[in-house]
Amino acid sequence: MGGWQGQILRVNLTKGTCKKEKLDPKLARAYIGGRGLGTKMLFDEVSPAVDPLSPNNKLIMATGPLTGTNASTGGRYMVITKSPLTGAIACSNSGGYIGAEIKFCGYDLIVFEGRAKSPVYLWLNNDRVEIRPADKVWGKTTHETEDRLKAETHDEAKVCSIGPAGEKLALIASVMNDKHRAAGRSGVGAVMGSKNLKAVVVKGFQSVKVARPKEFMAACRAVVKKLAESPVTGGGLPKYGTPILVNVINAHGFLPTRNFQQGQFEGADKVSGETIADTILLKNKGCFACTIACARVTEVKEGKYKGAGEGPEYESGWALGIATGVSDLAAVTKANYLCNELGMDTIEAGVAVATAMELFEKGYIPQKDIGRPLRFGDGDALVWLIEEMGYRRGFGELVAQGGYRVAEKYGHPELFMGAKKQAFPAYDGRGAQGMALGYATSNRGACHLRGYTISVEVFGIPQKMDPFLTQGKAGVSKLFQDVTAFVDSCGICLFTTFGIGADDIHPMLEHATGAGYTLEECLKIGERIWNMERLFNLKAGLSGKDDTLPPRILKEPIPEGPAKGMVGKLHEMLPEYYKLRGWDASGVPSKAKLKELALG
Amino acid sequence: MAKVLVIHPERCTACRACELACSMKHYGEFNPSRSRIQVNIFLEEALYIPTTCTQCDQAWCAKICPTNAIVRDQATMAYIVVDDKCVGCKMCVLACPFGSIVLFPEKGKAEKCDHCLSIDGDPECVKFCTPKALEYLDEDNEVRMRQMATALKLKETFKEVTV
Numbered sequence: 001m002g003g004w005q006g007q008i009l010r011v012n013l014t015k016g017t018c019k020k021e022k023l024d025p026k027l028a029r030a031y032i033g034g035r036g037l038g039t040k041m042l043f044d045e046v047s048p049a050v051d052p053l054s055p056n057n058k059l060i061m062a063t064g065p066l067t068g069t070n071a072s073t074g075g076r077y078m079v080i081t082k083s084p085l086t087g088a089i090a091c092s093n094s095g096g097y098i099g100a101e102i103k104f105c106g107y108d109l110i111v112f113e114g115r116a117k118s119p120v121y122l123w124l125n126n127d128r129v130e131i132r133p134a135d136k137v138w139g140k141t142t143h144e145t146e147d148r149l150k151a152e153t154h155d156e157a158k159v160c161s162i163g164p165a166g167e168k169l170a171l172i173a174s175v176m177n178d179k180h181r182a183a184g185r186s187g188v189g190a191v192m193g194s195k196n197l198k199a200v201v202v203k204g205f206q207s208v209k210v211a212r213p214k215e216f217m218a219a220c221r222a223v224v225k226k227l228a229e230s231p232v233t234g235g236g237l238p239k240y241g242t243p244i245l246v247n248v249i250n251a252h253g254f255l256p257t258r259n260f261q262q263g264q265f266e267g268a269d270k271v272s273g274e275t276i277a278d279t280i281l282l283k284n285k286g287c288f289a290c291t292i293a294c295a296r297v298t299e300v301k302e303g304k305y306k307g308a309g310e311g312p313e314y315e316s317g318w319a320l321g322i323a324t325g326v327s328d329l330a331a332v333t334k335a336n337y338l339c340n341e342l343g344m345d346t347i348e349a350g351v352a353v354a355t356a357m358e359l360f361e362k363g364y365i366p367q368k369d370i371g372r373p374l375r376f377g378d379g380d381a382l383v384w385l386i387e388e389m390g391y392r393r394g395f396g397e398l399v400a401q402g403g404y405r406v407a408e409k410y411g412h413p414e415l416f417m418g419a420k421k422q423a424f425p426a427y428d429g430r431g432a433q434g435m436a437l438g439y440a441t442s443n444r445g446a447c448h449l450r451g452y453t454i455s456v457e458v459f460g461i462p463q464k465m466d467p468f469l470t471q472g473k474a475g476v477s478k479l480f481q482d483v484t485a486f487v488d489s490c491g492i493c494l495f496t497t498f499g500i501g502a503d504d505i506h507p508m509l510e511h512a513t514g515a516g517y518t519l520e521e522c523l524k525i526g527e528r529i530w531n532m533e534r535l536f537n538l539k540a541g542l543s544g545k546d547d548t549l550p551p552r553i554l555k556e557p558i559p560e561g562p563a564k565g566m567v568g569k570l571h572e573m574l575p576e577y578y579k580l581r582g583w584d585a586s587g588v589p590s591k592a593k594l595k596e597l598a599l600g
Numbered sequence: 601m602a603k604v605l606v607i608h609p610e611r612c613t614a615c616r617a618c619e620l621a622c623s624m625k626h627y628g629e630f631n632p633s634r635s636r637i638q639v640n641i642f643l644e645e646a647l648y649i650p651t652t653c654t655q656c657d658q659a660w661c662a663k664i665c666p667t668n669a670i671v672r673d674q675a676t677m678a679y680i681v682v683d684d685k686c687v688g689c690k691m692c693v694l695a696c697p698f699g700s701i702v703l704f705p706e707k708g709k710a711e712k713c714d715h716c717l718s719i720d721g722d723p724e725c726v727k728f729c730t731p732k733a734l735e736y737l738d739e740d741n742e743v744r745m746r747q748m749a750t751a752l753k754l755k756e757t758f759k760e761v762t763v
Binding site: 068069070072097104178179205206207208209210213217220221224227228234238282283284285286287288289290291292293297299308 | 613614615616617620621623624627628629630631632633634643644646648727728730731
């Protein structure tokens, strides 16, 4: 068999031990890798009731069988743990180079347990492993950490690390790798910080083998061709990156503006993909093995926000810009760079600032608590607050816990725009009903990467559906959620699905592993993973009652624009969704369903 | 007609698919450290520069080889290592100013880019280079194209000056 390296590394930070273990081939077959396999291992080893920031929680870095191969975008790795932000399952997915490098060291997964007495980093030097002190880089930004640890180990090592936000257990902390790539959501960086694990440094020289090389390469070439021919993965994404969506979603009238108070932003064009391409873009870039290359390498050449890095991506630029009403591209870009360097999720950070802005403007947060005015559209205030959050100073200490905690503290939890305490991304569920259902039912809290119905509601991929209507959305959501779980577990990027389908991914997985997968089985595995995540959440104390949205989305109509008058009609979709899932009316998977999925 | 592997660094997106394809073609496994083409990534400067053997006309590796193991393939005009003759002495590794020929210890033989000995089709790395940072072109055409590209730039300049 191929694809998998067949080995797990278990690092116990309390004891300071590293142990190589055999990957159970049956488990790998049933859960593929990445998100599926990582979640399965977490579920088996950790009680879902665990305190996320205690040493009893575990943090798993998982690759898929296609990570480190010529399968386009085959460079993904995932960080799986119980989230301190949501209290639910967390799985944050990132590109860059580190995922493949972990495979080149001979591992499929790394499991971190316990808590180190003082700051450490893990040095994976091909087949050797070392836990080293990290006191010298504790307190440093992710960029400085990466540079210093490369100097200490290998010039071409790949690094993932937490910034000051993760060290200080900010609930919106990310794990950054290759400087600009983020396992961003659900506060996985805080879990890493709670373990006193500053970074993982990786350099490997081993091979990834596949079961049927000739057939595998033919399948990869067919996928590369399809991706190049697709207008999205071969045109829009390489040229304008994800921010191409700013003008598109604005035109549809569900670009959430000023903490979801409006559905269109008058300054959209100033922060659009087209404007980015015309002004700050230096180059587009690919992650490992990616033939799409959507990343934006940018530079703000002059002014008070001078700097260089990557981004803003669509979601990041929206959260830090449009949700906060800031149309100054330089300020938004600076805020994005700061989030990357200090190690914070851009979506969560932007929405947290937007929440605080609305609370301030409505008079719910006194100015003395903040130390300065905090109004929508104020780019200086945005950049200032993001830095305060990253270091958890002053008012930033609270805001770094995410928008939910800010809104709750000041007595208005209803003004937090998210689900399961995780912030919404850049599509207003009132204007795209499928997204409303997706946000409410996503296992990791509000998320666009768990069932991207925008694909049908805006792009018409694979077919067009009216975004304002609820008919058929339950079925599409379920299908997309299951397919996404499958794609994530393979170790490739979800963006491939704009150009190819599960029927294109299945041959790559099958020829890589030689495990005898059928297409039908791949989708079943996706469904198995979704239900397993749901079971984790139920055991963690969540219930069907948490499958809901804020009153603004359910009751307040979008005030103007093409989506004027729309509200999120969750009640029209949720019962049908539960039924299609084989769950009871309270959202609990039936015994028959669990048996069917070999989870019972 | 001789073909050349043309590298356009300005088009490279640093995905390293070429490294994977090369190692698979020649070793049957994915392993960038065994690829005969390397993408050199300068993240800060946003520069990604693939490097591989340039198939020098006066090839130092071939000249210095004491067993004449490095010869020019007449069909592709690429220099190749004849395994039966190579004794693994590493003189070629020392002689190449570009680091384009290396010794693989498992085999004890020198290894270098041979353009996959492709005559009609593209070498494996080119097949996987979506942004066309790598192209496999007829040598004469490539030279002519570069002359034309220079002429086009001059044309624009002349227009600006004369208007």
